[in-house]
Amino acid sequence: QTVVTQEPSLSVSPGGTVTLTCGLTSGSVSTAFYPSWYQQTPGQAPRTLIYTTNTRSSGVPDRFSGSILGNKAALTITRAQADDESDYYCLLYVGRGSWVFGGGTKLTVL
Amino acid sequence: QVQLQESGPGLVKSSETLSLTCVVSGFSISSGFYWGWVRQPPGKGLEWIGSRSPSGSTYDNASLKSRVSISLDSPREFFSLTLKSVTAADTAVYFCVRHRSGSKNFDCWGQGIQVTVSS
Numbered sequence: 009q010t011v012v013t014q015e016p017s018l019s020v021s022p023g024g025t026v027t028l029t030c031g032l033t034s035g036s037v038s039t040a041f042y043p044s045w046y047q048q049t050p051g052q053a054p055r056t057l058i059y060t061t062n063t064r065s066s067g068v069p070d071r072f073s074g075s076i077l078g079n080k081a082a083l084t085i086t087r088a089q090a091d092d093e094s095d096y097y098c099l100l101y102v103g104r105g106s107w108v109f110g111g112g113t114k115l116t117v118l
Numbered sequence: 119q120v121q122l123q124e125s126g127p128g129l130v131k132s133s134e135t136l137s138l139t140c141v142v143s144g145f146s147i148s149s150g151f152y153w154g155w156v157r158q159p160p161g162k163g164l165e166w167i168g169s170r171s172p173s174g175s176t177y178d179n180a181s182l183k184s185r186v187s188i189s190l191d192s193p194r195e196f197f198s199l200t201l202k203s204v205t206a207a208d209t210a211v212y213f214c215v216r217h218r219s220g221s222k223n224f225d226c227w228g229q230g231i232q233v234t235v236s237s
Contacts, residue, residue: 009181044223046164053213053230054164059223097164101222105177109156109164 010034010102014110020088020117028113029080030098036079041100043081045074048095048112057096058083085115093117120145122214122228130208132237136201140214140228148172148192152217155188155199156224157210165210169217170197204235 011033020026030045031037039061046054056065058074061081071086081100085092098110126138140153147153154169154177168178170188178186187200201208212233216226 042222044221046224048164053227054224055227056223056225059225060221063221065225099164099166099224105169105175106180107166107169107177107222109166112163 010100010106010108012098012100012108012110014096014098014113016111017114017116020085020092020115022088022090022117024088025084025086026088026115027077028083028085028096028098028115029077030082030100030110031080032100037081037100038076041081041102043074043076044099045072045081045083046097046099048097054097088117090117120216120226122216122226124212124214124228124231126231126233128232129234129236130204132205132235133203136199136204136208136233136235138199138212138214138231138233139196140198141196142216143195145216146192147190147195147197150219152177152219153188153190153197154215154217154224156213156215156227157208158213158230159207159210167199167201167212169215171219206235206237209233209235 013031044059045057048054062074152169155167185202190197211230213230214228215224217224
């Protein structure tokens with residue numbers, strides 16, 4: 009069974025930069041996994057931020073960017089703002105018509 | 119603008135069958151894309167349940183496959199989830215989603231519906 013890993017929690021100062029990562033317990037993440045990133049605030053549906061590794065969804069500010077860093081997918085947030093405080097989930101396509109979410113990262117802006 | 123809206127009972131008894139519907143507006147199910155379901159237990163992360171395409175492609179989470187059925191009703195622009203033999207572990211917010219076959223991201227989400235399994 010494929011397990012996708014994310015940092016359970018991270019914090020960033022207002023105006024600062026933070027990088028969230030998305031890895032595998034076995035193997036490396038590459039563009040072939042079509043990594044995508046979602047932002048979720050309490051009580052709301054997730055919102056797509058990034059897809060196919062580094063493509064921003066419509067309306068997403070350029071403070072959010074996606075990449076592959078080493079053997080993981082990464083979401084970098086620059087110029088962090090208070091309303092970036094959310095849960096962030098990565099999603100990987102693991103092949104054979106199967107998708108797996110990471111456990112999520114709770115981002116605190118303080 | 120594409121909109122997805124879940125509906126169904128908010129309470130299901132243990133061992134019975136959970137049935138949810140997702141009505142799609144602003145886009146035709148038969149125009150392509152994949153249509154599926156994601157759930158989120160209280161205080162926990164997201165879990166993909168399964169997806170279907172209008173052409174008949176079927177994808178299911180292996181951990182749920184034996185209990186899950188997803189069907190599309192293209193003429194009436196809705197799709198459904200059936201989950202058999204539910205337990206307390208199936209208590210969650212259930213989201214219907216649209217996702218792309220090419221980029222494989224989930225690009226449109228319903229607002230979600232809370233389903234509680236009671237003993």
